[in-house]
Amino acid sequence: xxxxxxxxxxxxMAKMENESNLQVTFSxxxxxxxxKASELNTLCGxxxxxxxxxxxxxxxxxxxxxxxxxxxxxxxxxxxxxNQNNNMRFNEVRPITIPTMNDYLTQVMNDLESAKKKxxxxxxIRKNSKMPECWWEEPVEELDLAHAIEFKGLLEKLxxxxxxxxxxxxxxxxxxxxxxxxSSSGAPFLDGAYINPNLDxxxxxxxxxxxxxxxxxxxxxxxxxPYGNNNYAGGFVPEYNLNYMQGFNxxxxxxQNLSFKEEGFSENERHQDxxxxxx
Amino acid sequence: xxxxxxxxxxxxxxxSRKATYKKRKNGILKKANELATLCGVPVGVIIDSAYxxxxxxxPSREEMDKVVSQWQRLxxxxxxxxxxxxQSYLQQRISKETETCKKLTKENKxxxxxEVMFDCLSGKTSPSRIEISDLRxxxxxxxxxxxxxxxxxxxxxxxxxxxxxxVHAAATTSAAMPIVEMGSSSTAFxxxxxxxxxxxxxxxxxxxxxxxxxxx
Numbered sequence: 001x002x003x004x005x006x007x008x009x010x011x012x013m014a015k016m017e018n019e020s021n022l023q024v025t026f027s028x029x030x031x032x033x034x035x036k037a038s039e040l041n042t043l044c045g046x047x048x049x050x051x052x053x054x055x056x057x058x059x060x061x062x063x064x065x066x067x068x069x070x071x072x073x074x075x076x077x078x079x080x081x082x083n084q085n086n087n088m089r090f091n092e093v094r095p096i097t098i099p100t101m102n103d104y105l106t107q108v109m110n111d112l113e114s115a116k117k118k119x120x121x122x123x124x125i126r127k128n129s130k131m132p133e134c135w136w137e138e139p140v141e142e143l144d145l146a147h148a149i150e151f152k153g154l155l156e157k158l159x160x161x162x163x164x165x166x167x168x169x170x171x172x173x174x175x176x177x178x179x180x181x182x183s184s185s186g187a188p189f190l191d192g193a194y195i196n197p198n199l200d201x202x203x204x205x206x207x208x209x210x211x212x213x214x215x216x217x218x219x220x221x222x223x224x225x226p227y228g229n230n231n232y233a234g235g236f237v238p239e240y241n242l243n244y245m246q247g248f249n250x251x252x253x254x255x256q257n258l259s260f261k262e263e264g265f266s267e268n269e270r271h272q273d274x275x276x277x278x279x
Numbered sequence: 280x281x282x283x284x285x286x287x288x289x290x291x292x293x294x295s296r297k298a299t300y301k302k303r304k305n306g307i308l309k310k311a312n313e314l315a316t317l318c319g320v321p322v323g324v325i326i327d328s329a330y331x332x333x334x335x336x337x338p339s340r341e342e343m344d345k346v347v348s349q350w351q352r353l354x355x356x357x358x359x360x361x362x363x364x365x366q367s368y369l370q371q372r373i374s375k376e377t378e379t380c381k382k383l384t385k386e387n388k389x390x391x392x393x394e395v396m397f398d399c400l401s402g403k404t405s406p407s408r409i410e411i412s413d414l415r416x417x418x419x420x421x422x423x424x425x426x427x428x429x430x431x432x433x434x435x436x437x438x439x440x441x442x443x444x445x446v447h448a449a450a451t452t453s454a455a456m457p458i459v460e461m462g463s464s465s466t467a468f469x470x471x472x473x474x475x476x477x478x479x480x481x482x483x484x485x486x487x488x489x490x491x492x493x494x495x
Contacts, residue, residue: 013317022319025317026318026320029314030314034363036306039303040300040326042288042365043285043289043296043299043300043303044290044296044297044300044303044328045289045296046327046330048324049323051321051346051347052321052322053346055320058357058360059350060361061358061361061362062362062363063362063364065365070334073325073327074334074336075347098365098366099288101369103287103288104373105369105372106287108377109376112376112383115380115383116383119383119386119390123390125394126390126394129397131401134397134401136400140428141431143428145436148435151428152428152429152432154400155400155424158399158421159418159422159425161405161406162406164406165407165409166411166418169411169414
């Protein structure tokens with residue numbers, strides 16, 4: 001087994017020799033530099049411009065309010081570039097978006113940190129709960145043929161039990177009889193297919209669609225179940241509950257559309273949505 | 280002593296802000312220097328603030344002039360391709376981090392469901408006690424596992440064609456799931472049968488699932 005890296009090492013302040021390491025370093029440090037620049041602007045309100053050329057000759061730049069604007073201050077050019085005015089107006093009109101974005105980013109970073117912690121915990125649990133007699137918990141690649149076949153059979157059985165449980169819940173949520181209780185006409189059911197001819201076809205369609213929806217997603221519906229909202233978590237392993245997403249929900253409602261469809265936002269500044277992660 | 284996490288927002292306290300500005304400005308210039316030195320690339324930084332009369336330029340006005348000329352020599356397209364301001368930068372970071380978070384959450388869910396699956400197999404719990412919302416996730420993990428298993432069985436069956444008959448014999452006699460040495464040679468099977476017969480006498484029953492291998 002190769003020796004693990006010694007961790008962070010002191011680095012000599014001279015041009016790096018290894019070409020690929022240099023590329024990686026450039027990428028990481030450039031990214032870090034931009035982050036620091038962004039933070040300086042956010043925290044202290046300083047305007048900043050950073051221009052960096054890559055080893056390959058490409059240029060990366062970061063600037064607030066814009067690279068050109070700050071550059072021009074340095075160059076003392078009186079004549080403004082064409083889109084200069086737009087940028088100025090842009091910032092005056094909606095200075096509020098940057099703080100909002102920073103808050104949003106902070107929230108995402110917090111969620112990420114929680115997810116990382118959870119990941120470590122789960123891996124630890126797996127490591128600790130591994131019992132020597134449970135050969136099926138070993139990676140599949142290490143199983144011999146007999147075990148693999150036996151395991152397959154057992155898993156198929158388990159799968160059946162799980163799907164049975166799922167359809168049980170389905171039944172519980174949409175017991176077709178209940179919808180027809182109290183129907184005014186008292187007309188009989190048609191061949192046990194539970195179709196009430198007096199029901200509005202739209203209602204019937206809606207119910208049918210709801211059923212299909214539930215089939216697809218098999219998630220706990222947001223409305224109360226006929227037999228109450230049984231939370232099975234109590235009986236099972238409580239530490240598996242992910243509660244960290246609670247705080248994120250406020251952002252789901254507030255800033256659902258990160259494309260910022262407010263006035264004045266130019267089309268070409270729209271990036272792909274940064275929606276909060278869905279479980 | 281661990282540092283306090285700084286809230287990423289404009290610092291209202293004036294003296295605090297000024298102090299932070301001084302420290303961070305120096306930090307940025309240091310980092311810019313390291314980047315330029317380690318990677319041997321041109322770097323230019325301009326910082327304009329209320330705390331300095333004229334904009335601070337790094338490395339120096341002359342060097343910055345060189346960077347600017349190189350910059351201006353590039354076609355506008357190349358200049359602006361990777362140009363960012365606060366909005367675009369933050370948007371980029373948000374997208375990236377959200378993506379990472381999504382992937383990790385997904386992985387966590389899968390790991391969780393794997394635990395559930397193993398617990399069901401070893402009898403620590405049963406499907407009836409699984410949360411409704413987790414049933415689907417559990418089913419997916421089971422499917423994935425089955426896919427891998429089928430592949431593994433295929434590979435092994437190809438290599439081990441001769442001992443396929445003894446495979447059935449071995450599977451039929453297992454009543455529990457005891458430890459056996461791993462290995463796909465045919466001699467291991469007979470060892471396994473013997474061991475299983477011994478261990479089936481021991482009380483290693485698995486609760487919850489019906490292990491009668493009636494499909495064989």
